[in-house]
Amino acid sequence: METYALLGDEALALGAVHAGLSSAYGYPGTPSTEIMEYLQSVNKKEGKPLAKWCSNEKTAYEEALGASFYGKRTLVTMKHVGLNVAADAFVNSALLDIRGGLVLAVADDPGMHSSQNEQDSRYYADFAHIPCFEPVNQQQAYDVMFEAFELSEKLNVPVMIRLVTRLSHSRASITVKKSIPENKGVKAPDVKQWMLLPALARKQWHQLLDKEKEMKTYSESSEWNHLIFNESDTGVITSGLGRNYFLENADDFKTKYNHLHIGFYPPPAEKIIKLAEKCKTLIFLEEGEPLIERMVRGILPGNIILKGKLSGHVSREGELNPDSIRKVLDLAPKKLIDFSAGEIPGRPPQLCKGCPHDDTYRFIKDVVAGLSESAVMSDIGCYALGALPPLQVPETIVCMGASITMAKGAAEAGMKNVMAVIGDSTFFHSGLTGLVDCVSENASVTILILDNSTVGMTGGQNTILPSQRIKLISEGIGVHPHHIHVVDAHRKNHDNNMKILKKELEYEGVSVIISVRECIEYFRKKNKESKEETCS
Numbered sequence: 001m002e003t004y005a006l007l008g009d010e011a012l013a014l015g016a017v018h019a020g021l022s023s024a025y026g027y028p029g030t031p032s033t034e035i036m037e038y039l040q041s042v043n044k045k046e047g048k049p050l051a052k053w054c055s056n057e058k059t060a061y062e063e064a065l066g067a068s069f070y071g072k073r074t075l076v077t078m079k080h081v082g083l084n085v086a087a088d089a090f091v092n093s094a095l096l097d098i099r100g101g102l103v104l105a106v107a108d109d110p111g112m113h114s115s116q117n118e119q120d121s122r123y124y125a126d127f128a129h130i131p132c133f134e135p136v137n138q139q140q141a142y143d144v145m146f147e148a149f150e151l152s153e154k155l156n157v158p159v160m161i162r163l164v165t166r167l168s169h170s171r172a173s174i175t176v177k178k179s180i181p182e183n184k185g186v187k188a189p190d191v192k193q194w195m196l197l198p199a200l201a202r203k204q205w206h207q208l209l210d211k212e213k214e215m216k217t218y219s220e221s222s223e224w225n226h227l228i229f230n231e232s233d234t235g236v237i238t239s240g241l242g243r244n245y246f247l248e249n250a251d252d253f254k255t256k257y258n259h260l261h262i263g264f265y266p267p268p269a270e271k272i273i274k275l276a277e278k279c280k281t282l283i284f285l286e287e288g289e290p291l292i293e294r295m296v297r298g299i300l301p302g303n304i305i306l307k308g309k310l311s312g313h314v315s316r317e318g319e320l321n322p323d324s325i326r327k328v329l330d331l332a333p334k335k336l337i338d339f340s341a342g343e344i345p346g347r348p349p350q351l352c353k354g355c356p357h358d359d360t361y362r363f364i365k366d367v368v369a370g371l372s373e374s375a376v377m378s379d380i381g382c383y384a385l386g387a388l389p390p391l392q393v394p395e396t397i398v399c400m401g402a403s404i405t406m407a408k409g410a411a412e413a414g415m416k417n418v419m420a421v422i423g424d425s426t427f428f429h430s431g432l433t434g435l436v437d438c439v440s441e442n443a444s445v446t447i448l449i450l451d452n453s454t455v456g457m458t459g460g461q462n463t464i465l466p467s468q469r470i471k472l473i474s475e476g477i478g479v480h481p482h483h484i485h486v487v488d489a490h491r492k493n494h495d496n497n498m499k500i501l502k503k504e505l506e507y508e509g510v511s512v513i514i515s516v517r518e519c520i521e522y523f524r525k526k527n528k529e530s531k532e533e534t535c536s
């Protein structure tokens with residue numbers, strides 16, 4: 001048996017390859033990025049599977065649907081907030097007749113290590129009425145791909161796998177299985193099942209509700225939902241990494257708790273009721289939102305004491321850990337190492353030394369200083385760090401693409417000197433449509449596209465199109481060529497760049513300033529790779 005030491009993301013990727021994966025599509029986003037990067041490294045060595053970054057999560061999901069339509073096993077990868085972008089395609093896809101297994105691997109970020117919220121993707125699986133697996137270690141992240149593809153093809157629905165940062169980004173040894181060959185390319189047998197016209201979709205909705213009954217049956221017998229009885233009148237329901245933290249405390253339990261671990265959704269209602277019949281108290285340890293705790297409130301008798309996030313016994317914010325759950329498990333706190341003697345300096349995230357965004361923000365900042373009213377709307381990317389000291393330029397950061405559209409809204413509300421700051425990759429992700437809106441109304445906005453030639457924040461993936469095309473695209477959409485400028489984001493051009501920005505802020509219409517200089521980290525990465533290639 002071969003073993004590998006892999007990150008959770010990598011284990012899932014290798015599991016997908018061994019389970020007959022043909023195509024994978026995704027958009028980079030921490031903590032999910034390493035899934036696609038691993039698949040691309042396999043592709044580089046073996047020529048397959050197809051592993052492609054896409055413009056955004058929605059296009060990724062739709063491209064995966066196309067491959068699945070042709071009967072191929074397909075994986076889509078994204079982070080939790082990316083699923084908001086893909087939601088239209090994702091929710092509708094539950095009604096299709098999936099034949100080539102379609103699996104969505106979505107990585108949540110409880111604790112917001114690198115995200116703008118803590119949303120829990122299990123709600124999306126529930127909302128779309130599709131099954132969801134939740135691995136708790138790297139071996140499960142590998143193994144689950146086999147079962148997820150099989151189940152997708154058995155029930156003809158997409159299947160979600162929910163990961164979280166601690167699993168995605170921690171490494172452990174896994175043992176691999178025998179590989180399964182890829183599916184042959186065969187078009188979906190009944191194309192009507194792929195047309196969501198109302199008259200057809202009504203039937204497919206009915207079929208999906210029938211499949212939900214099968215999902216529930218599957219859930220009751222699945223080993224992913226494991227129930228153990230002990231001599232206690234308290235039961236603990238864990239999900240995700242909550243199970244690991246619970247078991248880490250097991251040596252300290254006075255009596256062993258009854259324990260139901262839920263790793264497959266929809267949750268097993270019969271197993272939950274069986275557990276509840278033996279218990280006076282139920283404790284919920286869920287990584288993320290209190291999804292199970294909320295669901296069981298409707299099916300359990302009122303005399304059971306429920307202790308979880310909804311009742312306030314477990315914190316609703318951030319990640320769980322072995323220490324934070326001791327109180328609800330009736331355990332004394334562990335003696336922790338006292339760090340109070342030494343001051344640990346705070347290390348807020350910052351732009352890298354020599355980052356091109358620093359120079360762009362400096363000329364924006366100096367222009368803003370001379371204005372009586374202005375707004376700088378930022379987007380999501382490394383440049384969002386410019387909101388922190390010492391720069392403190394952006395005033396809003398909401399979601400991918402929102403810089404341009406929010407700028408338009410503010411300008412149309414009467415605000416003067418409104419600027420949007422967006423990266424080249426984010427522009428391709430979801431800035432384009434915002435620019436279309438601005439041009440259609442000739443909104444008074446100045447859009448600064450920070451072209452560093454890469455997706456910097458997630459480790460330097462290639463931008464989906466060469467960023468030199470941004471000028472042509474802006475012109476093509478209808479920005480007047482006199483109001484499109486390509487500037488060099490370098491300190492030596494500070495005064496000239498200020499002059500251009502000031503002039504464009506006076507213009508009552510759409511301006512685009514493309515501020516160009518390569519990401520310093522990407523430059524280093526490329527140099528390292530080319531040196532390695534020369535040596536090998």
Ligand code: SF4
Pocket residue numbers: 350351352354355356357382383452456457519520521522
């Ligand atoms: S990774 Fe690149 S773009 Fe991001 S902060 Fe560092 S230098 Fe700037």
